[in-house]
Amino acid sequence: MSSLIPEAVAWLVIGYIGVITAGRLMLLRDTIIDQLVNRMLLWSIAAMLLYRCAPTPSITSLPTALSVGCVVxxxxxxxxMARYIVAETGPAAVWRRHRxxxxxxxxxxxxxxxxxxxxxxxGRPVDLGVHGPAxxxxxxxxxxxxxxxxxFLFAGxxxxxxxxxxxxxxxVCWLLGISGGFVLVNQALxxxxLLTGWPDLGPQLPRGELDFVLCLVLDVTxxxxxxxxxxxxxxxxxRDGRICRRLRPLWRDLTAAVPEIVLPADARRGADPATRLFRMTVEIRDALLHLGSYLPTEPHSAFESDxxxxxxARRLAHAARARKAGSVPTVAGAGPRLPLVGHDFDAELRHLLGLARVWSQTRAAMG
Incomplete structure (x- = not known):
């Protein structure tokens, strides 16, 4: 095998790429780019395995020639992928080009x-040869x-x-560009x-394998x-998953009091944290609107200004219990609710997190 990459290192690289590829095949396979990347990684693993399994590092051996074909x-x-990014074509055109x-x-x-x-x-070696077959x-x-x-470089x-x-x-673009430039420089050398005998870098096959493996490790990383x-x-x-966990006690209690506002589950995207966070925020907001008419009235100044x-949180817990028990609303229509100082999702989320922070403690104090 190649003297430039020790056998143990080569198999460690194959294992590393195999683990990343297996993970991507399980978790990242929805988009066209993900599917193309995953297939490219499988061909890369095939190239390395064929080369390592060749009886000799000669380019004329069938496993080594097939390995080079996998590199191509x-x-x-x-x-x-470059044509897809630049032209922004549809899936059908991408897979036609792929074929x-x-x-x-x-x-x-x-x-x-x-x-x-x-x-x-x-009896003529292909490597470093200038004859017809070479x-x-x-x-x-x-x-x-x-x-x-x-x-690919021009697309980047x-x-x-x-x-x-x-x-x-x-x-990422710069690192991929450096990787691609390294390949082109090696090919130029x-x-x-081959044509002039300069520079004397030795056989091309071990150097080509080292070039491929180094770029592959960078790209896979x-x-x-x-x-x-x-x-x-x-x-x-x-981040979204952590926020969902902080909102969950509040969401669970409020949707238990107002179960009809819970949105239908989306089985395809149910595991997406961003989707779960958005749904949870919308459902908490809707529950606050429904529970506004059950909030106990207070003699002090207006709720929105003070x-x-x-x-x-204490009054909201009373409202949730009252509605869950089937009590009559304390006021007609929608009563005072959680005020928002901003009109964007982040501002609303900050207020809900503030409410969630005191929610469990407030409910526990009420018994």
Whole structure:
């Protein structure tokens, strides 16, 4: 195998990529980009496994040639994703382009296998050779790889120039650009070595494997970021999940008193923390409106102008109990309710969190 990557390190990398890929296949598979990325990772794993399982590191061996074909296929996914981002085409067009690119990669792989076998039969090495089979092999590998990487890099440059990306998105684009540029520089050096003999970097195959593995580890690490976010959301440890847990006692008691305001469950997006938070906020707000007419009247100044969160929580608990027991409203129509100092979701959420903070203590004090 390649002398540039120790055997133990190579298998650790395969295991690392396999774990990230398995996690993405389970949690991140809804969007077209996610599906393309997941398939690209599967082809990357296939490329590494084929190379590690080859009896010799010779490019003329069938497993190694197929491994290089898998590398070409991974870059085809970069091309498809770049065209999808730039052209903003529909799903049908994306999968048509995917099938065409898969056919190109398959043809390139067949050409590399045949040219490698021809060179082996003639006793001429493909690596560092300038004869016919070597030229055909090199063109079948380098041409699609260079085209795909250039298209992908230009798509990244376009996204950076538009300026709609967040700071994190810009960092990801720059890192992917550096990764793609590293591949193109290595290909340019290999071409110069093939034509002129300079620079003398040794056999291309071990260097090509090292190039692929380094870029793959960087890209997979970036792809692990959304997977980590999905895992945190699944465990309820993300921001929205934590807020949902803080609101849950208040939401549970209020919706028990006003069960008819609970929205129908969305099975497809029921596990989305952002959706759960929005639904919970809407349902608490609706419950406050319904319970306004059950709030006990107080002799002091108007509720909207002299508001105390603890006092309101106490009165709201009385209102929830009264409605749940079937009592008659204390006032006609909607009574005083939780005031909002802003008209946006964040301002409302801050007020509800303030109410939720004193809710459990208030209910416990009332017995």
């Amino acid at each position: 296929m991974t870059t085809m996914y970069l091309y498809v 065409r690119c898969g056919l190109v990669a398959a043809v390139a792989t067949v050409v590399m296998v045949v040219s490698g076998m021809a060179a082996e039969d003639n 030229a055909i092999f090199g063109f079948a590998y380098a041409a699609p790889l260079a085209v795909n990487m250039v298209v 440059i376009r996204e950076l120039r538009i300026g709609d990306l967040s700071a994190k998105g810009q960092l 290999s071409l110069a070595q 970036l792809l692990a970021i959304p997977l980590l976010s999905a895992l945190l959301a699944l465990a309820g440890w993300d 508001w105390e969160i603890t006092d309101y």
